[in-house]
Amino acid sequence: MARPAGPLLLGVRHHGPGSARAVRAALDAARPRTVLIEGPPEADALVALAGDEGMRPPVALLAHAVDEPGRSAFWPLAEFSPEWVALRWALEHRVPARFIDLPATHTLAWGRDGDQRPEPTAEPEDPQEAPADVRVDPLAVLAETAGYDDPERWWEDVVEHRGTAGGDAFAPFLGLEEAMSALREVYGSGGHDRDLVREAYMRLQMRAAQREFGDDVAVVCGAWHVPALRQKSTVTADKALLKGLPKVKAEMTWVPWTHRRLARASGYGAGIDSPGWYGHLFGAPDRPVERWMTKVAGLLRDEDRIVSSAHVIEAVRLAETLAVVRGRPLPGLSETTDAIRAVMCEGSDVPLELVRDRLVVGDVLGEVPESAPAVPLQRDLDRIQRRLRLRPEALERELELDLRKENDAERSRLLHRLRLLGVAWGEPVASRGSTGTFRETWRLRWEPELAVRVAEAGVWGTTVLMAATAKAEADAVAAPGLADVTALAERCLLAELPDALPVVMGVLADRAALDADVGHLAQALPALVRSLRYGDVRGTDTGALAEVAAGLAERVFVGLPPACVGLDTDAADEMRRHVDAVHGALGLLGDAETGMRRRWHKVLRVLSGRDTVPGVIRGRAVRLLLDDGELRQEDAARLMGLALSPGTPPADAAAWIEGFVGGGSGGGMLLVHDERLLGLVDTWLTGVSAEAFTDVLPLLRRTFSAYEPGVRRTLGELVRRGPGERQGVGTAGGGIPGFADELDIERADAVVPVVRLLLGLDGTEDGAAGRGRPAADDLVGATG
Known part of the structure; x- marks a missing residue:
């Protein structure tokens, strides 16, 4: 069949491999002098890059407003996209290729500054992707007419699985144009007036191309637009539709894209459910x-x-x-x-x-050549990624870093700086097999949208270091609370931003001096103390941080006891968490800060002995002193006895127990190993009246449910035996089996053969292991 008269209009489905093959066949048959493609005209300057050896789809045209980089739009193209095939055909045959859709300068401005026009979508319009109540889905209508209940299946049968009819390269497009014309006659613009504006601009661009090349022009666009491009319209009418469109200054470049972002399931609707499958069909x-x-x-x-x-x-x-x-x-x-x-x-x-x-x-990630336009920050990031051999990948992976190695330390600084800039390429996760501060584990995954985040972050500086420094300084000034500033100081140390740290520390000192809320101070202290440890691993000077942390800790020590008076249940629980946080933070300090820890222990003693302090806080203070060796077992038992005395209201006593052995922090094992404490709890609980027992039961359940199943089972067994039974079991000294006052020689001898085998002492001259009953004293002598 001969080529149709006038411009060659090739209506396609975006990202359709059947359409892509048909476009290539039609272009080979028609040999047009120019190819016009649906897309923003600002991309005309980037056409040549599509032929670069470093360009590997999927890629996308990215347009963003110069003054507002976050306002952006993408035009993704895969290897099987008809637009990409047309672009490559034009480059291979040395014919001009131009984009003829509405310029990005208007697309980005649509809906801005009170303009009542609808917001732009994130890609060239595809009718089937819009909500059903807004526009018609032409594929669904055609599929239903043909007796199909699935548009995807109908498209595969009529396009993807069939070649050109009798070798005619133009027949598929003529048939699809006829079907779309019938739909446009019934539905018009399908409920979306923006298409009328876009199609008016396309017609103007077609006329301009015809004046230059005659009718030897090929147009590749969505099949929905073909009837509108074919219709007769005056230049005046088309220009009237474009009059008064909002504008912004826009920049455009190529960015890598992924198959996941082409799929509906990813949250970015590009018209296909299975990009990996379509890529296979095309290739x-x-x-x-x-x-x-x-x-x-x-x-x-x-x-x-x-x-x-x-x-x-x-x-x-x-x-x-x-x-x-x-x-x-x-x-x-x-x-x-x-x-x-x-x-x-x-x-x-x-x-x-x-x-x-x-x-x-699929997890295919495209590539863009280095010659593609990019903001300076993106170029600096690319340079650092190459130097550190940290290549962006679409597939999620874990990266383990040893901060004692310089290359790994630099990788860590880069990822922390990017997180501070809002470029969430990596997310820190818990390290497996090590809890040392010298090790970090990151979960990495590069998403195309991160190119927009980099462009947005470009307003802070031209390099990653400069941008992160400026962003940290601005965030410190704008931080709403003291804890936010301390968290920012910690992030500055992790990212190694020495120029930003003085500004952050100045804001931190000012906020700490003005904030009188002990809860806020207690929330801020742990981040500062954690940061003090980074000097050991990262070589960071934390002198200024130590001064602020010391001042903050002193204010916590002074203000905590009066702040714990007169609290209700919820406030007491929250304050208990603050006490735990401060205690855990101070436990990280080295020997140089022993004076600070001694001051903290004095504060805990004050809290443990004041009747006006809620029981949950008094109990936790006693427990923390006991864990640190600042309180003897006898003293802890005496304090528990006082807290569980008959004169104490049952609710207060239960709260004391919650503070002392609650939270799953080893309290269960404490009761297992110290029968006196378990006996005190048992005696108190059995003496609680029936009415009070109903009130304290939920709190006790919460306390003991946090224990591991084995601990709960052991405690239950000990309680079942009863005080008298427990005293009679074990060695002559009484107590729980295995926890007597003196060594149980018989029980110790039972494990000696295995220990000797582990230590490599088997076959020694005494031959004890072979006889099966070696003396424990012999083993002690053999091991040192």
């Missing part, structure tokens, strides 16, 4: 089903599932049979998925989810 030279099943088998084998070549053969046969039964020309994604579930996954959806995630969607 497979032949036998796509067989090649797909082979990919799936390889993935499942990598996950240690038993999948053989026989599985692949049977899966292909089943997919083809399902296609015949369902009346489809070739197996589609639904047929292959059903076959994979039945044959390779043994009916389970668990491994099938892995196939969907890794292959149907």
Whole structure:
């Protein structure tokens, strides 16, 4: 069939591999002198980069407002996108390629500063992606007309699985144009007036191209727009629609994109559910089903599932049979998925989810050449990433860093600086196998939107260090509370921002001097004390920080006892958490700060002995002193006896118990090992009246439910035996078995053979291990 008269209008589905193949065939047949593509005209200057060897799709055109980088829009393109195919064809055949959609300068301004026009979407409009109450879904209408209940399945059958009719490269586009024309006659713009403005601009650009190249022009655009571009309209009418459009100054560049961001499931609707599958269909030279099943088998084998070549053969046969039964020309994604579930996954959806995630969607991340325009901050980040060998990847991965190594320390500083700038490339997670401060673990995943965050952060500086420093200084001034400033100081140390730290410390000192709330001071202290430790690992000077921390701690010591008086239950629980936080923070201090810890122990003694302090705080103070060795067991038992005396209201006594042994902080083991404390609790509890018992039961349940099952079981067994039984069990000295006053020689001898084996003492001259009953004293002598 001969080429249609006038401009060649190629209506496509965005990111459709069938459309992409048809566009390439039509362009090869027509050989136009220029190619016009739906997209922002500002990208004309970037067309040449599409032919660069360093450009690997998926990529996206990114436009952002110069004065407001966060206002941005993307135009993503995959290898199987018809627009990308048209762009590459134009470059290969040395013909001009131009973008003809509404300029980004208007798209970014739409809906800004009180303008009543609708907000722009994040990509070139695709009718099927808008809400049903706003616009018509043309594919859904056509699929329903053809008797299909799934638009995706209809599209695969009529486009993806069929070649050109009788070798005619233009027939698919003529048929699709006829269908869209019928829809436009019924639905008009489909409920979205913005299309009328965009189409008016496209018609103006087409006329300009025709004046230069005649009718030897090819236009690649969404099929929905073809009838509007074909219709007769005057220049005056089209310009009237464009009159008064809002504008902003915009910049544009190429950025890497991912298959995940092309999928609806990712939160960015680009019109396809399965970019990995579509990429396979576009790239497979032949036998796509067989090649797909082979990919799936390889993935499942990598996950240690038993999948053989026989599985692949049977899966292909089943997919083809399902296609015949369902009346489809070739197996589609639904047929292959059903076959994979039945044959390779043994009916389970668990491994099938892995196939969907890794292959149907995929983690492909595109690449953009270094010559692409970028803000200075992005260029500095690229340089640092190359130097540190920290390449962005779409697949989530964990990175373990040893801060004693210079390269790892620099990686840590970069990630912390980016987090401070709002570029969440990495997220810190708990390290496995080590709790040392020299080790960090990060979970990394690069998302395309981070390019926008980098552009936004570019207002703070041209390098990562400069931008992070300026951002930290601004955040310190604007911080709403004292705890926010101390957290920022900690982040400055982690990111190693020496120029920002004096400003942050100045704000911190001012805020600490003016804040009289002990709770705020207690919240701020732990972050400062943690920061004092970084000097050991990161080589950071923390002298100024130590002075502020000392002053803050002194104010906590002075203000805490009066602040604990007259608190209700909720306030007492919150203050108890503050006491725990301060105690844990001071426990991190080195020997140089022993004086500060001694002052803190005096504060705890004051809290433990004041009747006006809530029981939960008094109990926790006693427990903390006992754990630090500042209180003898006898004194702790005496204080517990006083707190659980008959004159103490049951609710207060229960609160004291909650503070002393609650929170799952080893309190259960304390009761297991110290029978006197357990006996005091047991005696008090059995003496509580029935009415009071109902009131204290919820608190006691909360206290003991935090213990591990084994601890609860042991405590229950000890209580079941009763005080008299417990005293009679074990050695002659009485007490709990295994916890007598003197060494139980018989029990100790039972473990000696295993210990000797572990220590490599087997076969020594006394031959004790071989006889099975070595003396514990012999083992002690042998080991030192």
